[in-house]
Amino acid sequence: MSYYIHLKFDNPSKEIKEIFIALLSDQGFEGFEEGTTYLSAFIPEAQWDEQAVTDLLGSYGVSWTTERIAQRNWNEEWEKNFEPVIVGDFCSVRAHFHQPVAGVQYEIIITPKMSFGTGHHATTYMMIEFMEKLDLAGQSVLDFGTGTGILAVLAAKKGAAQIVAIDNDDWSVENAAENIAVNQATNIVLEKANSLEKFGVFNVILANINKHVLLANMDALQQHLTAGGVIIMSGLLAGDRADIEASAISNNLTIVDEKQQQTWIALQLTTM
Missing domain, CATH: 3.40.50.150 (Vaccinia Virus protein VP39)
Incomplete structure (x- = not known):
């Protein structure tokens, strides 16, 4: 059985959640789960480097805990929490299980796996905004x-x-x-x-x-x-x-x- 390290942050702000997801994605973390009062991140045990995470995130003043857990389907939680990205009346990006978005010029349907990833709403939104003008x-x-x-x-x-x-x-x-x-x-x-x-x-x-x-x-x-x-x-x-x-x-x-x-x-x- 494969094991993962579950890294859980207590009471991070929305801004800190976005930053941590971005930084940890670059460190090999494969899944994230956002709650109202926490952020969880998951990485294969073989890739876990506690000192590297401390060096990366220690200055933000957010506490965290770790636990060893068995592998599970990270994407299931990701899908449940995925929300459409709607860029004015130009474009919408929605999951196949969402209702169509009315009044947009272009509609894109996706299966929201973890590859959507890091800060997706903000960065995708701005990329699409730029593409509207091209x-x-x-x-x-x-x-x-x-x-x-x-x-x-x-x-x-x-x-x-x-x-x-x-x-x-x-x-x-x-x-x-x-x-x-x-x-x-x-x-x-x-x-x-x-x-x-x-x-x-x-x-x-x-x-x-x-x-x-x-x-x-x-x-x-x-x-x-x-x-x-x-x-x-x-x-x-x-x-x-x-x-x-x-x-x-x-x-x-x-x-x-x-x-x-x-x-x-x-x-x-x-x-x-």
């Missing part, structure tokens, strides 16, 4: 770290001609394939990949991931962007902006627009 008709689009595939699906619905969606996680690729199929987005090429080496250049790159992945791949993203092309990125906390901007500038990219929701930010970049 003319994607006939454009080539890369969804880098596709997760559920919803940004690629939205690009298809907005008329993009060529769409490549990649992720390095088997579960995410499987989930994205399900969501691409249910939304009948037949022109999306979905692949498991760790790098961009085999791919060409794109007019638009969508990257809703996290600071560390974006910094590690900034040069590759720039190299695979057409002159005058656009990168939309999120999965970032407000405190990440300075490092992202410095990396962007060193790779001949410039921030031309930005959004913030709670502690999360999204950035639009283009070539210098």
Whole structure:
């Protein structure tokens, strides 16, 4: 039997919950459960590093407890707590078990597995807000770290001609394939990949991931962007902006627009 470490935080604020989910997702935690007065996080016992968590979260002043538990279906709780993302009258993202959202231009249906993940409402909302303003008709689009595939699906619905969606996680690729199929987005090429080496250049790159992945791949993203092309990125906390901007500038990219929701930010970049 596989065992996990259950890490439980007592009385974290909503803002702290969002930050902790983001930080712990980068440390290998596979599941989260949010309650009114707690946040639970789950990681395979073999990957548990108490000192690393203390170093990462100790300065926030939130207490936690740990216990060893048997593996269970984390996604069941995640599904029950999933709520639709509605971006004005432009787009809604809902689970298959929700009622249709009236009065939106585009509706995306997903199976909300954990690949939706980190700060999903804020970061997804802002990515979709940026996409509303982009003319994607006939454009080539890369969804880098596709997760559920919803940004690629939205690009298809907005008329993009060529769409490549990649992720390095088997579960995410499987989930994205399900969501691409249910939304009948037949022109999306979905692949498991760790790098961009085999791919060409794109007019638009969508990257809703996290600071560390974006910094590690900034040069590759720039190299695979057409002159005058656009990168939309999120999965970032407000405190990440300075490092992202410095990396962007060193790779001949410039921030031309930005959004913030709670502690999360999204950035639009283009070539210098």
